[in-house]
Amino acid sequence: MDGATDPRPRPEQTFFADPVLDRVLGMVMALSAEVWVLREQQRRMALALERAGLAADAEPTAEEAAAIARDREAFTAALLENLLGRQVSKGAL
Amino acid sequence: MVGSPGFDAWQRFILSAKLYWTGPMFRALRETYRHRLSVTPKDMPPGPERVAALLEGEPDAQIFAWMERHLQRFKYSGRHGLVPAHEPERAALTAMLNAPLPEGMLELDPGFEMPRYFQAVDIHQHPGGVWSDELAGVVYERGARSTTPLLSKDLSLHDRFTELVLGMKRPKRLLDMGCGFGKSTKPFYEACRDAQVVGVDIAAPCLKLAAQEAAAAQARNVSFKQRSAAETRLPDGAFDIVTSTMMLHEMPPPVIEDTLREAFRLLEPGGVTVHLDFLPPDDEFLTWLHFGHGRRNNEPYMEPLARMGIAQVMERIGFTDVAIRPFEEMPGAFSRRDSHWRFPWAVVSGTRPPG
Numbered sequence: 001m002d003g004a005t006d007p008r009p010r011p012e013q014t015f016f017a018d019p020v021l022d023r024v025l026g027m028v029m030a031l032s033a034e035v036w037v038l039r040e041q042q043r044r045m046a047l048a049l050e051r052a053g054l055a056a057d058a059e060p061t062a063e064e065a066a067a068i069a070r071d072r073e074a075f076t077a078a079l080l081e082n083l084l085g086r087q088v089s090k091g092a093l
Numbered sequence: 094m095v096g097s098p099g100f101d102a103w104q105r106f107i108l109s110a111k112l113y114w115t116g117p118m119f120r121a122l123r124e125t126y127r128h129r130l131s132v133t134p135k136d137m138p139p140g141p142e143r144v145a146a147l148l149e150g151e152p153d154a155q156i157f158a159w160m161e162r163h164l165q166r167f168k169y170s171g172r173h174g175l176v177p178a179h180e181p182e183r184a185a186l187t188a189m190l191n192a193p194l195p196e197g198m199l200e201l202d203p204g205f206e207m208p209r210y211f212q213a214v215d216i217h218q219h220p221g222g223v224w225s226d227e228l229a230g231v232v233y234e235r236g237a238r239s240t241t242p243l244l245s246k247d248l249s250l251h252d253r254f255t256e257l258v259l260g261m262k263r264p265k266r267l268l269d270m271g272c273g274f275g276k277s278t279k280p281f282y283e284a285c286r287d288a289q290v291v292g293v294d295i296a297a298p299c300l301k302l303a304a305q306e307a308a309a310a311q312a313r314n315v316s317f318k319q320r321s322a323a324e325t326r327l328p329d330g331a332f333d334i335v336t337s338t339m340m341l342h343e344m345p346p347p348v349i350e351d352t353l354r355e356a357f358r359l360l361e362p363g364g365v366t367v368h369l370d371f372l373p374p375d376d377e378f379l380t381w382l383h384f385g386h387g388r389r390n391n392e393p394y395m396e397p398l399a400r401m402g403i404a405q406v407m408e409r410i411g412f413t414d415v416a417i418r419p420f421e422e423m424p425g426a427f428s429r430r431d432s433h434w435r436f437p438w439a440v441v442s443g444t445r446p447p448g
Binding site: 040 | 099103105106109110114117150156159162163164171173209210212214388
């Protein structure tokens, strides 16, 4: 049996001293992505409603899509900047 | 339309997260590395091993690595991943892949034995790899659109490589080794309508998509064959250009050497071989990152390729004018080397001596 045929489950790579952190961060990111999915769907629904019942035509305009993209970038940055571990306001060094 | 209702939104989020990883997280890690380097005894020999030692246990390094590994996992797997997203469309996509093609455009080998090195890991963290499932080529094509986050808005990479190759020589017969789903082959058969272009790859699901794309583009000067690049069974001297794009790093060094030898055999005297791949620059931090990427993204031969001395191997085979040049995959990419993560693109080329 070699790497090509070994059917055993392969343990996921770990990067933190405590592998529990690896797993929990996975759950946090999955939840974060799901929150974004909901936010985007909610926004599209609002757009559709604004168009007076044209719910089947909820594709945003180019301008609206750009606004959603900006929102997504900001959402992502706000989420991930926590992982940088940098002070936002100047405190003790 | 492929995917669950949340598929597109999920994938957009993952791409945004990758962009954040590419920019702010890369810069944070680089800053940490520079700080650690500045307080390190000068007698520590430079190299990726030194970077690994300097950044051992650093949260920036741990988080950077985790994000690299798992954002890719989220792209392919899980509820909104690329693989499950294509499942509901399996019947329609299978029919598309098996639609009739012009005579001779696609030659598959039902008895082809997949190399064990290619079976051993699911490359790119693509479950099942790019070969074991009928839809693997379609999934790979969709995934490749966001492989390099900064490129997603600028898809000129293959066009730029084609332009570079055609600047070296105008082909009559060109072979694209490891052509995958044909993204690298298309600019050649479109730019050189009077040339015959052949694409070979080991993955049938990718070749099927490549052939369908070519048929849709009404190309009549291209054919795709399921063959190993290391053993194409094509005639000696059949081509004046042999290329590959992002193929060499997916092979262990002995297979790379066999493949380069095969390219030499397939070229007519005076023909050139040009390979677009990844070779880290003379920068210990970027080299360390690149080797780590290979491990984290299930591409275990990236580091061996970088360490094998490919130029010497080519010269030993008989190539002349062997050159390795950095490749700017998009306008301005070189100027962002310090501020954004990027692949260390490189072009490796050589000539089969005339006569």
